[in-house]
Amino acid sequence: MPIKGNKGEWSEFYAFIKILTDGKVFNADKNLEILKDNFYLVLKIIRQEASGVKSYDISKGDGKILVYGEKGEKIVSVDLDKIKSKVIDIFGEMKSSAGTTFGITMAEDVMGELHCSQIKASSREKVDLTIVLHDKKSPEFPELGFSIKSMLGAPSTLLNASGATNFVYKVIEKKSEKKEGAAPDKNFKVREAAVQVYGDGGKLEFLGMDSEVFRRNLRRIDSYFPEIIAEVVKHYYSSGRSKLPDLVDCIMADKEFVGKIDFTKEDLVLKIKRFLSAIALGMTPGEDWDGYTETHGGYIIVKENGEIACYHLYNRDKFEDYLFNNVKLDTPSTTRHKFGTPYKEKDEKRVRYNLQIRFLR
16 A cells, blocks of 8 residues: 655655765754754664664765664665665655645655655654764764654644643723623634723733643743743734734733733743743643753754754754744634633633644745
8 A cells, every 4th residue: 555644744754864865964043044064974863663663874984774673683784875866856756746645656665675664753752753963062972852844835833732722811801991791703713802802901811721731841941931921822812913023022012011020022032932942842731841851852844945954952042043933823723622712710701712833834
């Protein structure tokens, strides 16, 4: 049966063979531009396959890919140039395919030669690709896990929506500007209806989060960070803005809130960048986070022109700049995640709003 996948899934396999045959990964600046003189040499790539872990060793530099099984047994030796000659054609077919899911015959041939059984990592895995790099700054050769994102196809999410990403607010209405008992117009989308929830001149007061685990994770970034993200979410639904630099400006305009947390704009941006990189490098809303990213090497991005850009943790500042300027808040399904509609609890009018973060492209 032919192997099929979407552009994001095929991009994972493409990144694997591209990095393997290039023998290096290039760092990128904050604008995703490749830094040609700034790269790491690749010694080995490790993939989780359906049949177990396989490693692809190119450390000898003799033009061979040595494939090893889970117990260290040698499976096959493959001429590197034989695979390299097919990489560009595989990318071209992947990029030009119009279907939601599709097969790539040449890629399947390569999979057979490399004894690969799947094109992407399991969704249960926290990393998509594990690479052993030669780093001149360190005498060690650690196995570092990387996440892979593709700029082909629909923009992917950085933070997926769930019940755990709901923020709860108390609705404080200004009754002179809103008729008692009025409800949001059901014909409005949730963001368009947000101001109707509390009326012009009213406001929302952050009460808490549906997930205590996510709240604890956010507090590891800063004790005030649940309140900060709650403000980001509130302004997203009420201001019509979605990019983080714009939402930060909205928050800074609220002198009462800024005075309470005693943050400068630079403080606020720094904390949000730390949050974005924590999410990118393994922190999830549903699992307790220890604050560390020791087993994670960074992010690999498949660009629209076929280049592979790498943000290694050694270049964390550039990575965080890239994330801050290249993601936006997005509105997920209100019915699936149960938010956007006012409700009564403890004689208070309340509303939930959900946090989802998506790449711009």
